Amino acid sequence: MTHQTITVRTKAVVVAVHDVSLTVRVPGDRTPSRAEAQHLLEELEPGVLDAACTPDTIDHHRRAEVLDVLDVQVLAAGAEANRAL
Numbered sequence: 001m002t003h004q005t006i007t008v009r010t011k012a013v014v015v016a017v018h019d020v021s022l023t024v025r026v027p028g029d030r031t032p033s034r035a036e037a038q039h040l041l042e043e044l045e046p047g048v049l050d051a052a053c054t055p056d057t058i059d060h061h062r063r064a065e066v067l068d069v070l071d072v073q074v075l076a077a078g079a080e081a082n083r084a085l
Helices: 034-042 048-052 079-084
Strands: 003-013 016-018 058-061 065-078
Touching: none
Parallel strands: none
Antiparallel strands: 003 065, 016 058
């Protein structure tokens, strides 16, 4: 059986789930629903949520996922690849 040895250049992302608490001022005297609270968090200035996510707040990691394959290069084919493995 013959093989090829390739290099794949890719973009990947690793997702870290953080457990954070943010203090946010809300108008009115009623407690917002969870959906309203989520909307308030989504409307925060860029960087506020990022700043709250620190190495100390990591709850768990999800596995890396490929976003896009940018390039594929063959390094060795046929008998050369078989010797490399």
